[in-house]
Amino acid sequence: MESLLHFARGPLFRFCLMIMLLGLARILFLDLWEAYRAYRRAGDKKMPWRLIVRRSLEWAFPVKRVSRNPQLYSIASILFHIGLIVVPVFLFAHIGLWKKAVGISWPALPFRWALWLTISTMCFAAVLLIERLFVKSIHSLSRGQDYFWLVLLLFPFITGFVCANLNISAGLYRFLMLVHVLSGDLIFLLIPFTKIAHCVLAPFSQIVDALAWKFPPATDQEIVETLYRFK
Amino acid sequence: MKTTVITDQEREKALATIKKPEVIERQKLNVRYHVEDFDVSDRPRRFLEAFAAILKHSNYKMVLDHFIRMTARCSRCAVACHIYQATGDPKDIPCYRSGLLLDVYRRHFTLGGMVRGRVTGAGYLTDEKIEEMADSFYNCTACRRCALECPLGLDHGLITHLGRYILSEIGIVPRALVVSVRAQLEGPYHNTSAVPVPALKDTLEFLEDDMFEEKSVRIKFPTDVEGSDYVFFAPVSDYLMEADTLMGIASVFAATGDSWTIGTEDFDAINYGLFYNDRIMERVIKKVDSETRRLNGKRVLIGECGHASRTAKNFLPTFCGGSDSLPVMNILEYTHKVWKEGKLKLNPDVVTEKVAYHDPCNLARNRWIVNQPREVLRSFCRNYVEMTPKGEDNICCGGGGGTVSIDEIRPYRTTIGGKLKADQIRKSGCEILVAPCANCKKQLRELVEDQGLNCRVVGFHDLIYKAIEFDDSLKVEQEEGVDQVKNGQGRPSDGEGK
Numbered sequence: 122m123e124s125l126l127h128f129a130r131g132p133l134f135r136f137c138l139m140i141m142l143l144g145l146a147r148i149l150f151l152d153l154w155e156a157y158r159a160y161r162r163a164g165d166k167k168m169p170w171r172l173i174v175r176r177s178l179e180w181a182f183p184v185k186r187v188s189r190n191p192q193l194y195s196i197a198s199i200l201f202h203i204g205l206i207v208v209p210v211f212l213f214a215h216i217g218l219w220k221k222a223v224g225i226s227w228p229a230l231p232f233r234w235a236l237w238l239t240i241s242t243m244c245f246a247a248v249l250l251i252e253r254l255f256v257k258s259i260h261s262l263s264r265g266q267d268y269f270w271l272v273l274l275l276f277p278f279i280t281g282f283v284c285a286n287l288n289i290s291a292g293l294y295r296f297l298m299l300v301h302v303l304s305g306d307l308i309f310l311l312i313p314f315t316k317i318a319h320c321v322l323a324p325f326s327q328i329v330d331a332l333a334w335k336f337p338p339a340t341d342q343e344i345v346e347t348l349y350r351f352k
Numbered sequence: 353m354k355t356t357v358i359t360d361q362e363r364e365k366a367l368a369t370i371k372k373p374e375v376i377e378r379q380k381l382n383v384r385y386h387v388e389d390f391d392v393s394d395r396p397r398r399f400l401e402a403f404a405a406i407l408k409h410s411n412y413k414m415v416l417d418h419f420i421r422m423t424a425r426c427s428r429c430a431v432a433c434h435i436y437q438a439t440g441d442p443k444d445i446p447c448y449r450s451g452l453l454l455d456v457y458r459r460h461f462t463l464g465g466m467v468r469g470r471v472t473g474a475g476y477l478t479d480e481k482i483e484e485m486a487d488s489f490y491n492c493t494a495c496r497r498c499a500l501e502c503p504l505g506l507d508h509g510l511i512t513h514l515g516r517y518i519l520s521e522i523g524i525v526p527r528a529l530v531v532s533v534r535a536q537l538e539g540p541y542h543n544t545s546a547v548p549v550p551a552l553k554d555t556l557e558f559l560e561d562d563m564f565e566e567k568s569v570r571i572k573f574p575t576d577v578e579g580s581d582y583v584f585f586a587p588v589s590d591y592l593m594e595a596d597t598l599m600g601i602a603s604v605f606a607a608t609g610d611s612w613t614i615g616t617e618d619f620d621a622i623n624y625g626l627f628y629n630d631r632i633m634e635r636v637i638k639k640v641d642s643e644t645r646r647l648n649g650k651r652v653l654i655g656e657c658g659h660a661s662r663t664a665k666n667f668l669p670t671f672c673g674g675s676d677s678l679p680v681m682n683i684l685e686y687t688h689k690v691w692k693e694g695k696l697k698l699n700p701d702v703v704t705e706k707v708a709y710h711d712p713c714n715l716a717r718n719r720w721i722v723n724q725p726r727e728v729l730r731s732f733c734r735n736y737v738e739m740t741p742k743g744e745d746n747i748c749c750g751g752g753g754g755t756v757s758i759d760e761i762r763p764y765r766t767t768i769g770g771k772l773k774a775d776q777i778r779k780s781g782c783e784i785l786v787a788p789c790a791n792c793k794k795q796l797r798e799l800v801e802d803q804g805l806n807c808r809v810v811g812f813h814d815l816i817y818k819a820i821e822f823d824d825s826l827k828v829e830q831e832e833g834v835d836q837v838k839n840g841q842g843r844p845s846d847g848e849g850k
Contacts, residue, residue: 148421151417152414152417152418152421155413155414155418156414156418159414162411163411163670164669164670164671164674165666165667165669165670165675165677166674166675167669169718172718172719176505180503180505183503186503191428191431194426194428195428198426256427257440258427258430258431258436258442258445259425259426259427259430261442261445261448262425262426262427262442262445262447262448262451263425267424267425316421316422316423316424318421318422319421319422319504322418322421322422322504323422323503323504325418326418326504326505326506327505329414329418329505330415330499330505330507330510332411332414332415333411333412333414333415333507333510334510334666335411335670336410336411336630336667336670336671337409337410337411338634338670338671338674339634339671340409340410340630340631340634341634341635343408343409344405344406344409344631345631347404347405347408347409348401348402348405348521
């Protein structure tokens with residue numbers, strides 16, 4: 122198990138990280154390339170930049186949005202996302218691994234903060250899961266991957282919390298640590314191919330929305346001709 | 353703001369169809385609105401062909417790819433949707449509705465979807481799915497309020513817009529819309545209500561006489577004046593039903609002395625293309641451009657009409673010359689500008705009732721026109737009240753997206769679509785509701801009637817007309833004026849711009 126853990130933390134981690142980075146870079150490139158092409162084709166190139174920046178900032182720092190309905194879901198979702206980003210990146214134990222794997226490090230989060238953030242992330246993930254299961258509007262929209270992701274994201278948090286804070290046997294520790302690392306690797310591997318791609322695409326949504334209403338000029342005849350060819 | 357879910361009885365009334373069973377059978381389409389007969393054979397294939405053609409010649413692919421890569425289905429949009437709040441039906445959640453089309457795109461136009469579809473043998477587009485889209489996309493009023501609530505920025509209004517566009521290419525489009533567009537693009541009078549030019553001129557002369565009697569000022573509706581600063585396009589229904597709005601607009605120009613004109617070749621601002629087909633929208637907007645250029649006008653001025661204003665403002669540059677296109681202004685912007693310049697005198701003792709302002713989605717959602725009309729109204733309406741939410745976050749009247757023109761779905765519009773708005777109006781306690789949009793006005797008046805609300809719906813310039821005061825230099829003694837009219841001097845000639 123030790124060698125498996127070593128493998129999961131080392132080569133497998135680096136492989137999954139690479140897939141994630143390359144995958145995200147690919148979809149980000151495709152997204153921005155398509156946006157650029159749309160801009161080139163648009164008949165009206167005047168973009169509402171003020172509105173785009175304002176709305177993007179509103180969602181990057183969604184303080185204003187918390188007060189809106191549905192409050193519980195909004196608060197849970199925002200705090201869940203904060204924990205999800207901060208804990209893996211700024212936990213002291215992780216920084217050592219990052220340094221080992223990719224050769225860079227940065228200041229760590231105080232242990233107590235990391236502990237509370239981990240607990241809050243697990244709690245808010247549970248809230249989101251309960252809402253997905255029992256709130257009619259969310260439940261009716263939910264797909265398999267929406268449940269899968271919440272559960273998958275909980276794995277490294279629960280196992281990490283248990284390993285770092287509870288007195289457990291060495292065998293169980295190694296097993297849980299293996300689950301912790303493997304689930305983390307799996308998350309990295311799947312990110313570019315699933316809805317979690319929003320981690321890099323969401324900041325550009327307001328630009329895409331504005332561009333979406335910038336139509337190419339004089340397509341009337343072209344569409345008619347294309348449709349005629351089908352017939 | 354929230355509303356309660358409708359009762360079963362209300363649901364039955366709202367969702368009832370007046371279509372004959374044989375028509376449903378013949379068209380193989382069970383939707384509440386009337387559709388002209390169309391080719392029903394091989395509909396899924398034709399839908400996909402139309403989708404492919406549109407994707408090839410538009411920018412929609414970019415946005416569809418962006419949306420399918422990250423849609424999270426969090427359902428935050430549900431609380432923003434006035435339709436879902438009234439029905440409580442998950443099929444009315446904007447994300448569900450968008451999912452109908454996104455699923456088709458994913459399945460038939462992405463490599464992953466095609467492979468998965470081949471392997472599982474599932475997900476093919478069927479007649480049932482097309483019928484569901486035909487129903488769902490016309491339940492939505494395309495108000496785009498949900499887009500503000502989506503953390504990932506999905507614009508569900510755009511998906512509704514695209515869904516309707518594709519459906520229209522295979523013949524599924526409400527008859528009410530297509531008949532109006534046909535009259536506008538192919539009819540002899542070039543407008544959606546088929547108003548002949550002599551009738552238009554008669555109406556304008558009649559209104560001029562009315563204004564003279566009421567204000568003692570010779571206020572004119574100049575027609576076909578070349579070189580005017582503003583070429584004015586009102587929704588044609590205003591000439592039939594909104595005399596006070598038109599008189600208010602003419603009064604503002606009389607007070608400022610700016611040159612404006614109404615072109616008689618094309619005077620209708622209505623552009624139903626926005627509601628169902630980009631190609632139609634392009635053709636209509638080009639008519640507005642060519643009429644303004646024919647008259648050598650400097651600016652396009654759109655009357656009290658939300659969708660027409662948004663269409664002209666956003667798409668005239670798209671289809672008619674980009675940065676070199678004619679500038680577009682809405683009449684509310686103009687009136688606000690001249691009011692700020694001190695050119696309007698509005699009597700604060702005339703409108704004493706409790707007044708509230710309704711934001712048309714097409715003017716307010718992108719924060720284009722929000723504060724301007726409010727500033728003017730507050731200056732002379734003593735008893736002005738705000739409805740919340742407002743501005744960018746306003747609640748749709750329930751007749752947006754062209755649905756107000758579909759008379760056969762009125763029970764749906766006033767029981768479901770307008771329920772949240774009705775609650776908001778009731779809560780405000782207003783006696784006069786100002787709605788600077790022809791579509792909103794029609795819907796809100798029907799809402800007032802059907803929901804038993806205690807208020808009157810008027811246009812913005814209706815109140816301006818009531819309150820406006822003119823300099824004595826502009827006033828003409830009634831008898832002198834009548835003499836002048838008798839001598840042929842009182843009425844403006846069509847060639848006069850000022």
